[in-house]
Amino acid sequence: MAIVEVRNLVKRYGEVLALDHFNLQIEEGEIFGLLGPNGSGKTTSINCLLQLLTYDKGDILLFGEPMRPNSYDIKRRIGVVPQDVAVFDELSVRENIDYFCGLYVSDGARRRALVDEAIEFVGLRDYTKFRPRKLSGGLKRRLNIACGIVHKPDLIFFDEPTVAVDPQSRNAILGGIQRLNAEGATVVYTSHYMEEVEQICSRIMIMDRGESLACGTKDDLVRMVSTGEKVEVEAPDLPGGTLEALGALPFVRRISHDGTSIHLLCDNGPHNLATILGVLQERAVVFGRVYSEPPTLNDVFLEITGKELRD
């Protein structure tokens, strides 16, 4: 079942087209990654989905129902962890989480249990009486997450939740998102960090200039781009004809030798490295370290969105 369905969404800021007939479908139980450069329309699309922003055209359905500004029944099933830490500076960690839980849950006993659970989930047990200004950047992010997930929503939007946090906090956050997903929540995750998206997302959309450019699993996306596997073999002395033999392999696109190593750019294939090493052994080439680098999501992203600097 599609939890999120967006059809032909058009959003303009004056003359600027922020979303250009944007389409999106997210299935129940997914961790869906939304990737794109700055200004690509990621946050705008989420804000339109949540009805914070008006839009010029298009349909938005959440949980199979049309989403409206006053669709509170739908909103109660959604959790949002915004990009900026959006909490009360003058309330303690527990009070903040309790306040946001109270926006969804009115029963006091159930609320207390949910707040305790959320505090435990994000690891803020030792900081419940702290005010946000006393927390480190990572702890603030965890509080931001706790406020968004405390009511156990079915659909959670994470908008760049790991910006400016240390590696330990990042790991904890990503692990937490995977646990939420394992407990049944559908997650929409936007980030600039490719490795995070690769690590946790089951499907990924790359968008730019308000359009969806590519969508699928990581392997689907890698197959879409021409960037191949890079192989480097440390071999200072090469018998004559070795480079020609390697260059003759059908999957090798480019080959060079810089005096210490052989550099090969290959088409994607499951046995490239084994074939190359086989050729070297046949010719009794003495080689040292071997590196193989399959195309990454970063390569896919740069190839799809371009390498030029953005504003």
Added chain:
Amino acid sequence: MWNTFKYTTLSIVRERSIVVWVLLFPLILATLFNAMFKGIDENAHDLDPIPVAIVNKSEAGADKAFQTMMDMLSEGDEALLASVEAKTSEEAQALLRDNKTIGTITLDENGWPSLELSAVSGETGVSMEQVKRTVLADVVDDFCRTRTAVEDIMENDPQAIRDPEIVRSFVRLDDYTSELRITHSQTREYVRYFYALLGFAALMAANVGLTAVGAIQPNISPLGARRAISGTGRARTLAGSIAASWLVSFLALVVAFVYIRFVLGVEFGGREAACILGIAVSALMATAFGALVGALPHVPASAKGGILSGITCLLSLFAGLYGTPALRLADQVARNAPWATAVNPVKQVSNLFYSLYVYTDLEPFFQTLGVLALTTAVFALVAALMMRRQSYASL
């Protein structure tokens, strides 16, 4: 709504800038006002002896009655008159011209006094000079009236003068003079500064509404955006926030009132219960005004506090907060442009307390309360129009 009310109240009362500007600042100003204005006003009621030149042209013995009266009025710590001897009318004129005396009393050959007073200056209102002129004229009038009566009785019924009761009646005024108070309390001008201060404090309390509204507006703060997409309706969030703002504003104003009334001892006409009602409506006006400024579109949140403070300081000028010149300006504006007073909430709050202090009946108080309620409704309506939208073209 209770959830929003509870946590909005908590967050506001813990906000340091709110505590300083809404709660402490009015108390500090009230303490300063007490030191500056209260002493001045008390001194203003002390009447120094009135300097008067006496030119005596009477024949020997004819001035005895007048001199007796002058001796009585010029003696002791509470002397009313200070006579300055002048040998000639010219000398007395010179003293009058040089402002060394308020008037000249000339006794004719029969000992009857005639009075010449100093010229009236162009100032408006009641000055101490005018009070002294009036007192001097009363002294001379009273002497002439009493002497005429005594001489009349002695001529027509000499036996009657032996009756001590009749003699006492010449000098007793209470049979035909009664004190009539036209105000509810004995008016002291310094109280107006404290009433203007409460008006100022009310508008400073608008910062509470501004802060609360800023925290629920999606186009103003990330926190507002987060709350807007929650499972609680916007109207309930708004109602909880406004109720919390009103409560905090009300309590801050009550603290200022209690301090001014019971610690500094400023009079409110003995109508403290009505003052609390006035404060409740003033706090509502302040909340609505804060909400209005807080909801202004396309104005950075950081600039809104500055806008509010600027408006508060400007309106306080026309409520007479900044000393005597400001008070005179406020009075002139009230006389010449009453509409400007009606649209000035600081002045209206100040007028609430002034009407309780001065007027015997409560009608002026309720009229002012009505104006404030109307002002509140206008502020709330405009704020609601700006906050009614739930989705925005941009954030």
